[in-house]
Amino acid sequence: MKEKILELIYQNTEQKDYEANTAQSISATLKISRNQVAQILHSLYLERKCIKITVKPLLFLSRKALEERCGFLLEDTEYSSIEEIFSKGKKQPEKKDFDKLIGAHGSLNEVVKQSKATVSYPPHGIPLLFHGDTGTGKSYMAQLLYEYSKNEGLIAEDAKFLTLNCSEYANNPELITANLFGYVKGAFTGADEDVEGLLSLADGGILFLDEVHELKAENQEKLFLFMDQGIFHRMGDNKVWMKSNVRLIFATTEDPEKVLLKTLLRRIPVTINIPNLAQREQKERAELLYYLFSQEEQRINKPIRISSQVYQALLHYNFTGNIGELKSCIQYCCISSLFDNKDSQQITVTIAHLPKNVLDSHSEEQQVLSSQITYLEIHQLLDFVGKTSELIEMYNSIYKLAEKDHFNDLSNIDKYQEIFTAYFENKSVENNQKQFYKKTVKSVVDIVASGYGLHISNNDVLSLTKFLGDALQYYFELQHFYEQYTQDFTIFYDYLKMKYYREVKIANEVAHYLEHFTDMELGEAVNVWLTLFFVISGKVKASNQVVAVILAHGFSTASSIAEAANKMLNHYVFDSIDMPLHVDTNTIVDRLNEFLSNIGRFDNLYLLVDMGSLEAIDDGIQIDHANVGIINNVTTKMALEVGSNILQEMPMEENLSKIVETADYAYHMKKSEQKENVILCSCASGIGTAEKLKKIINDSLPNNIHIKVLTYDYTSLLEKKTDSEFFTQYNVLCTVGTLNPNIDGLKFIPIEQLIISDDIKELTSYLCDYMDEKDIEVFKRNMVKNFSLSNIMNALTILNPTQLLEYVANAIDRLQQSMELSFSNSTCFGLYVHISCLIERLVMNKNIESHADIEKFIEEHQSFIDKVKESFAQVEDYYGVTFTMEEIAYIYEYIENN
Template identity: 30%
Template sequence: MQSTKSEILSYCIKKTINTDMTDIEKLSASVLSNDLNISRSLASQYLNAFVKEGVLIKIAIRPVCFLYKKVIEEKFQVLLKENVFLSIEEFMNTISEQVCIKRNFMKMIGYDSSLSKVIDQVKAALKYPNNGLPILIYGEKGTGKLLLCREMYEYAIDSEILNSNNKFCKIKVFLESENILEQLLGVENERGLFEKCNGGIVFIQHAQNLKLKVQQKIAKIIESGVFQRIKTNKNIEFNARIVLSVDEVYYKKMIYDFIQCFPVVCYIPNFKERSLDEKEELVIHLFKKQSLKLRKHLFVSRTTIKMLLMKDYDYNIDELKNIIENLCAKINAASNSENLYIRAFQLPESILKGYKEDFIAEQVDFVDVTSYKKVDESEKMLELFDSVIDYLKNTNYLTGHKISEIISDITQYCNFLLSNYGDFRYQYKDSSIKYILNKVLISYNVTIPLNCFSLFPSYLYLLNSSNEKVQQWHTDRKNDMILCLKKLEKFSPQSKLIVEKIRFAMKNNLGLEFEEMSKIILLINLIYFNNSVNKNKYLCIIIAHGCSTATSMAETANALIGAHVFEAFDMALGTSCIDMAERLKDFINRYSIKNDIILLVDMGSLERLYEHFQIIDNCNIGIINNVSTRMAIEVGQMALKDLDMQTILKKASNNAIAKYTLVENKILKDLIIFISDNGIKMANRMKKLFVKNLPKEIDINVISLEQKDLLKKELMDNLTKEYNILFISGTCTSSNILKPFVSLEDIIFNIDMIRSKIGKHLTAEELDIFSENLIYSFSLESVVDSLSILDAEKLLNFVKEAVNQMQSQSNKRIYGRTIIGLYIHICCMVERLVTKEPIKNCNNIENFEKKHKNFIDIIKKSFYKICQHYGIEIPTSEISYLYDYINCDDKKED
């Protein structure tokens, strides 16, 4: 049976957990005595004893109230030194001094910086109609993916997206997990997590380990909106909000169709990617948790904190947590004191070994983790801005020296900002802001230091992130900023023009309002770091018809000159001259331009633009027409030399003389013409024969004409202009043929001539094939006329093969007319042998057989297929004739 003392303590614990601070009277001794049915004096005796032991907290009001101390400390994440408080106000003030009560995402370190984009993503996904959008969270192990998901659930409850009946269900997936689908879908009469969550959140941890079939199944469920329990066919509506966490690059482990089901993909930065500010806050937070667990006050040296936040951890915050937990346990075991002091030398070897002795020289100051407060970044920034505004406000006359005094403070703060915060606070917009700044600055050939780039996105982020302090400061000092801005713009109108260009670009591309303080900082940087920005005596503008003609010309001229001299006005077709004059006036008024103006225009109505200049006041305007890039460069260079306008206009006009050069460099396509004095049909036949025997298609036009067409001057002049005539060929008896004429016989037999004409289109090997093909085709036509019973084409193919084999075995090539004659002779010989009419008259057969046995063997081997096919045998008399025919060819060549 529980003792009265234990019963009272259990009652206090339960009541402290379940009672709201606005209803604290329920924790009085009188209520306790009534509920437990004990005397009030006995209850008070035990309660006060617990207060002396440090177990309960006493609030001395009427009636006196008692709270269980450990529950209060855990609930508010504080460590209370006192056990007795005189009022509720004193009690709450003591707590508020140590902690700011936060809900859901605000409890996450980095919620307003490195995690801000992620939090915006998950909020949008949770608020999306019809059960929200599926979410995939990826990042290295130990970065806080589970914590983010738990805070998502708390946020959904607080925002009434979900209610208390909607549950948070979690499942871990290991490599060896086999029953994931059963746990998610349920089996027969047993519900799975998709049902148990009751429309809440199902968190699948380590989803990279999901097997292929599980990924496919979940993808199908998300797309269809229904599922069935395992071993059942009944459809169940899928109304869970599904969240995955992946410990690595998700697309390496998951199929495409599965990934496509998760439109919201969130990346959690690792410890290394966090800003120094966040890292310090994480380290202090983990020490504070140990302080609460150990119920002791922890004091950590600055060096210890610095070494912990400079280390890279393979398992990120989880690894850091284990190191701090082991460190605190070790120091606590060696000390009985209520105050524990943690020094750098007590850190594990894995951290100490990476640093030199001079680095780990112990700093004497310690941080009390219980009373630690995060430094508000905005305070430093607003201090800087106040000093800049006050200095400008109290300065009657600006000079370059005074600007330099301001820039030193700005540069110092920018260096601090860059080294302590990096780009993490605004990384999702910072790159776009830098891109726009760079683009405009480069176009004007001006610059600001890289470290000062960080100030603009940082301030814009704070101004647009519901930071009440920054917004209130901006409201309070708005009039002062406007006054300072006017001073700077008056000092440097050209810098004002550049800043306005940046402002328009920011608004149009990013939707960001570039307010007064950003303009002030930009102007100071531009004025100080670009001495030449205020020296332009003239505003030079190029105006030209077309969508980007003037812009392109101005950009080119500025680049070649090495300074931003020209603005550009592109004039769309249909725009009137009066419209352009109005646009010019708006431009001048917008940027408060007091310079004289030089206009370079192209043609047409723009040449009469001066007729509408009565709407532009207080400046001289010069106009030059027929603008060109060369003219623009010349005018720009003279403008930079501060020549008077009359001189610039006169010189530019005198030098604007057009010159021309005609370069006839047209590449003519090659042409071959075939003609015949026997009519166009014969010319066509020769053309087809030529084209057919080419080994490949070549880039030469081949046409056929009648012979009389060559005498038509207009036709031939046109052909000569359009084509490079390689040669004219065919059969012709006239002597009036245009050169170069090549006879058909030369095409067939003169390989060198052919090579000289079409050699650039064919290789040496292809030219040999072409020559061989022509010889074959010419032979075929002759054979057709000579044979009476045999198929000429079939026989010629056999003969061609036999002759090629004979040439190969005898190592002798036969060319030109001889090979054609040989083809014709052999075809006729075969037909004679088929009809039993061989050559019979042959002298000295026996002598031939003795001297030329090798040649006879070559012929028999080479002509074996012909003999087999036609059932013939070649007699020695025929072989002797072939020998004489071939040798006769050799003698001619000699």
């Protein structure tokens, strides 16, 4: 009875039908005596399952439902009103750095990612400029970056965050110099003692230079030396060098190109644009309203409610001062309302409290339309924000995990398991809708499981029911989320298809039936999830490295045998291809080849065929990367024996020879002798570049193609050439990279060839034996798309690619002039990429230190070295790096080889 009452209280609280939670009303609904209800309510209250609202008559609310709605834990068991719960009960756990930023996972996602990358750049971060209109949150971003740096241990716990608003000193450049660099006694009238400047005070921390466009040119110049070498003079003392290690963050509302000295701008490699409020999603603006009103509630310590008109007006008004102006506007409304409702327990904000500009723009039409005024308590604004559902959170976690492994690895299966377990933890209440989903899921898994010999437990049914319920309830949110990341998810799904074809097949079938029962198109997001569900649950025991297909004549002979064998084996071992009597063997072989081409790489293929098909199928099968064993006269008994041996991981030859001992069967076995085909990425610029190159090529290869893309250390390649275990193990089709290692028998494709030419003939000519025309076309198309110069630059460096390219291109022009040479287009492109990677490496202190004969090179090519030094002086200066002799030698060889 207690459970029943708790359940009813939960439902009423969830549906905000609080009045239905009096003892009297519960007694009437459940037809139990009022006394008994009162006793149970009291005990639920003592157990802290219910919250008591001390009004007359007493109300009992479900703690669980309230906490779910508020998103925080309630400390007390008794409150004087429902409003009190939402206003006073806020004991939210302190949010960490960027978790506080509204839009961090939405419109500011990229901004946050870029900022974090910049501040984490080894060894001490790189200077960064925030550019955006007033009030967009530049100062807030800088503050959060400081918190983030501390939380990540990039700066010490006691490191400082200091701000200098340059506009405050716009007319007094002397004062700003004194403030920034410090001064010594006697530096100017009134300088009675030595004083440290902000650069010294912020040592080890962050200095934020706001409104930097107001910094006069002379002061911008003074900053250069500090930015280049970390040293500076105090005002009035040109002898002693001061040192400081400060991360600099700049902000401006103006166009940086127009207001900052080029020389300063060059020293700030990353500019991040912060979008205006108008460019943020409606959901995010609603969240800002909630957040800013909640701050006011806390400040004035009274619950606030706002009229729906105020909500609409604030949501839609074009605040040119962005979030800063929105915040002031909300404060204005609350103060006006407080003034009007001095003695009231609650503040009510109506349109009369809006500032005039906002009120004026709230058109009469809108006012008439929303003539039915309703009031919203602040916590209710969250309903508009749509708290992220558990489902989307789970998908987000899956996405992040998959992203870490470049969407093509599932070795972190335990981590996926954790995500699923957390999601399934709360399979929550039963209601009619849930009952329907449960029945649907049960029917679907019954149909699918039987064909694959899967055991689906009651617990699995409950898990799938929760998922189905959520997928339907958050249908649009899910589709929207998936659409945002479709490209990446498709790569991930393709990977799953190759690696887990059995799980994908089961998942597809389950999804197909669910769609049929619910009459909803569930989409790929659901297929991906279901596939992961089956992979994680480990229901499929047969390794996907072993494929076993039954082929037999007759309408459903093969499928019946496969189904019966799977069922009896309790595992999904066999697939089947039915051969209608009128269909010739060639057609069947085509179907078989097509089936095999869709299931990724495998090591062993068993084909169980019926009488008379062995030779024909043997001849037509196009597999040379795996062992293929064909056995004839298939029966259910034979399938059972072969399948059971497969599950015991018996080697193929032993398995087949054992079977033929017992009856009049025959088998053929062709052993795979083929080495795996590999495209090698090896770059003089380092393994990091090779890894990125590998990803781009991998992303371009059609998924059904069994060519691996691997990286190889360039220096070992030069040292060992092809005399290594690696080259015995793999069949290397070609090497792609920045510099030709010039190794006999190793085909090399320079990266620039992939960038500048639509025609990647040379590469495809190395691959055409392993791909058909259609795949080559897909590959070409993807390569052209993925290998655009900007794409490569974006992938290869975190430095601002446009700026980097401009500098490198200018330097290469100068080099050509001084050498009185004109490089070919392809050499230029090659040098762009190579030198850009080189600069990035130098910035990160990862220069190449070895070269076969550097002494000789220096001796023989002094003039070339001088020319490079001269041409790249500006680039070196801009990025604060120095080209080593080894690097110059590689540039020389590159030009020489081309």
